Amino acid sequence: MKKFIEKMPKVELHMHVEGSMEAETLWELAHHNNYAIEYSSVEELKAAYKFNNLTEFIDMYMLGTRVIKSEQDLYDVCMTYFKKCVEQNIQHTEIHSDIRTYVDYGYPPEFVINALHGAFEDAKNNYGITGGFMPCFIRHLGPEVAKADLDLMLPFKDKILAIGLSAVEVGYPPSLFKETFAKVHDAGIHVIAHAGEEAPAEYIWSAIKDINVERIDHGIRCLEDDRLVEYLRETQLPLTVCPQSNVALKIFKDMSQHTLPLMLEKGLNVSIHSDDPAHFNAYLTENMISIVENTSITKDGIIQMAKNAIKGSFASDDRKKELAQNLSSYILKHTKES
Numbered sequence: 188m189k190k191f192i193e194k195m196p197k198v199e200l201h202m203h204v205e206g207s208m209e210a211e212t213l214w215e216l217a218h219h220n221n222y223a224i225e226y227s228s229v230e231e232l233k234a235a236y237k238f239n240n241l242t243e244f245i246d247m248y249m250l251g252t253r254v255i256k257s258e259q260d261l262y263d264v265c266m267t268y269f270k271k272c273v274e275q276n277i278q279h280t281e282i283h284s285d286i287r288t289y290v291d292y293g294y295p296p297e298f299v300i301n302a303l304h305g306a307f308e309d310a311k312n313n314y315g316i317t318g319g320f321m322p323c324f325i326r327h328l329g330p331e332v333a334k335a336d337l338d339l340m341l342p343f344k345d346k347i348l349a350i351g352l353s354a355v356e357v358g359y360p361p362s363l364f365k366e367t368f369a370k371v372h373d374a375g376i377h378v379i380a381h382a383g384e385e386a387p388a389e390y391i392w393s394a395i396k397d398i399n400v401e402r403i404d405h406g407i408r409c410l411e412d413d414r415l416v417e418y419l420r421e422t423q424l425p426l427t428v429c430p431q432s433n434v435a436l437k438i439f440k441d442m443s444q445h446t447l448p449l450m451l452e453k454g455l456n457v458s459i460h461s462d463d464p465a466h467f468n469a470y471l472t473e474n475m476i477s478i479v480e481n482t483s484i485t486k487d488g489i490i491q492m493a494k495n496a497i498k499g500s501f502a503s504d505d506r507k508k509e510l511a512q513n514l515s516s517y518i519l520k521h522t523k524e525s
């Protein structure tokens with residue numbers, strides 16, 4: 188089963204670039220760029236990758252953004268993740284990084300856009316990996332900042348696959364960003380949002396009703412509302428679940444408590460993703476393995492979720508067909524393995 192998962196063709200839909208920076212990379216970049224990091228060794232930094240909640244995690248996540256000082260640095264971080272994709276057979280990946288953070292550091296919006304666009308071009312040419320860039324509005328900075336962010340992004344809309352909503356969730360429902368997301372839709376850019384990660388089911392309703400999301404990041408708290416579960420089952424709105432992230436941020440006590448099996452059983456369009464793989468010590472493969480080793484989810488469940496990820500992606504219909512074909516061929520070839 189482990190072997191089957193390791194080489195299975197995969198699609199990742201929820202991964203924040205700076206969350207893929209291993210402590211060693213962060214440490215090296217800090218020294219290379221003369222950033223005065225507050226840890227005295229890489230081991231000490233690594234030991235600080237422990238969090239009690241999302242807010243604590245966001246602080247550490249921001250440290251990653253502070254040691255990046257050039258487009259080349261961000262490009263390199265992204266390419267390191269793409270190399271991991273090759274190892275794990277991730278064939279299509281849609282990834283987050285926030286423009287606002289770097290704009291506040293004094294860089295132009297092109298800083299992030301060019302770095303990620305260049306990395307995606309090279310990933311396609313070198314490895315055949317497809318996907319795209321999905322900046323998020325940082326919700327705890329409020330709706331006015333989001334509005335300004337969109338103005339900065341619109342001139343580059345051809346290089347943006349989707350716009351999301353991330354960072355501290357509680358207190359910042361999607362409804363606050365209704366006006367700006369209406370403009371995102373008007374611009375023909377896909378709309379997604381983190382919702383129901385730490386905040387209750389009503390935030391998921393708000394993402395649906397107020398900003399008309401096409402996909403939800405996390406969405407795990409939907410189970411608190413039967414009517415919402417029924418809606419999600421009927422519409423098959425994709426939910427990008429990140430099991431190890433939820434355990435690391437103490438939403439579940441341990442992996443055996445994760446409600447992904449229940450979500451799958453209820454017929455929801457769930458799939459597995461890594462969120463911030465370096466911080467949570469689990470890339471996509473490790474997330475999938477941990478779920479099968481600690482919950483009732485079987486190989487069939489893993490295959491179902493791999494199909495859901497293809498279906499829930501923003502890839503073209505032709506590319507979706509190709510990804511589905513790659514997955515079916517792999518399953519056919521490996522049916523006897525367990």
Ligand code: ADE
Pocket residue numbers: 203206241248353354355381384432462463
């Ligand atoms: N930014 C990076 N990881 C995140 C998460 N899990 N939730 C919200 N914002 C994030």
Ligand code: ZN
Pocket residue numbers: 201202203353381404462
């Ligand atoms: Zn996330």
